[in-house]
Amino acid sequence: DIQMTQSPSFLSATVGDRVTINCKASQNINKYLNWYQQKLGEAPKRLIYNTNSLQTGIPSRFSGSGSGTDYTLTISSLQPEDVATYFCLQHNSGPYTFGAGTKLELK
Amino acid sequence: QVQLKESGPGLVQPSQTLSLTCTVSGFSLTSYNVHWVRQPPGKGLEWMGRMRYNGDTSYNSALKSRLSISRDTSKNQVFLKMNSLQTDDTGTYYCTRDHRNNYGVFFDYWGQGVMVTVSS
Numbered sequence: 090d091i092q093m094t095q096s097p098s099f100l101s102a103t104v105g106d107r108v109t110i111n112c113k114a115s116q117n118i119n120k121y122l123n124w125y126q127q128k129l130g131e132a133p134k135r136l137i138y139n140t141n142s143l144q145t146g147i148p149s150r151f152s153g154s155g156s157g158t159d160y161t162l163t164i165s166s167l168q169p170e171d172v173a174t175y176f177c178l179q180h181n182s183g184p185y186t187f188g189a190g191t192k193l194e195l196k
Numbered sequence: 197q198v199q200l201k202e203s204g205p206g207l208v209q210p211s212q213t214l215s216l217t218c219t220v221s222g223f224s225l226t227s228y229n230v231h232w233v234r235q236p237p238g239k240g241l242e243w244m245g246r247m248r249y250n251g252d253t254s255y256n257s258a259l260k261s262r263l264s265i266s267r268d269t270s271k272n273q274v275f276l277k278m279n280s281l282q283t284d285d286t287g288t289y290y291c292t293r294d295h296r297n298n299y300g301v302f303f304d305y306w307g308q309g310v311m312v313t314v315s316s
Contacts (some may be wrong), residue, residue, distance in 0.1 A: 121299065121302075131308075133303075135303065176240065183302075188240070188245070
């Protein structure tokens with residue numbers, strides 16, 4: 090199984106900050122990497138698919154990058170509504186696996 | 197529009213069987229795969245298994261001995277059954293989808309989830 094190591098587990102930042110969250114796969118996942126935002130009590134919402142494609146309706150301050158085993162989600166200018174937990178997901182091969190999550194809070 | 201909705205009992209007794217239904221609309225089960233994903237309280241997400249567009253199934257090996265996924269295409273429903281439930285099976289269960297050959301659709305829409313508590 091492909092293991093996804095996500096960092097950091099917790100992040101505290103100020104409105105307007107540039108924020109980065111990382112996921113490292115245990116093997117090459119060929120850019121089949123999605124990012125999700127999950128707010129308390131809600132289902133995950135897809136932000137980015139296939140490493141760098143922005144989901145329709147998601148603000149352009151969210152972006153993704155990476156290749157091989159290393160991937161990054163960037164929020165260019167943090168907004169109050171971005172407080173949430175963020176997960177990565179690899180769908181290169183089954184079983185599909187998620188990162189453990191990054192809880193993002195406002196400082 | 198695309199919708200997925202989970203339904204099922206909120207409380208299951210230990211050692212009993214969990215039965216959940218995912219009812220979909222806005223897309224065809226003969227073109228899309230439907231997956232089940234679960235999340236223990238305060239923890240991360242775990243892929244459980246999937247019903248493929250052609251009726252084939254695949255399961256997470258950690259759950260394979262207890263899990264069964266089936267469907268009724270006439271009712272646009274996918275079913276999950278998991279036996280021998282224990283307290284660590286408590287969590288929110290989601291269904292989601294991907295397309296048979298379009299990787300851009302992978303897990304784009306999710307149901308709202310159903311909370312299942314395993315307790316006597």
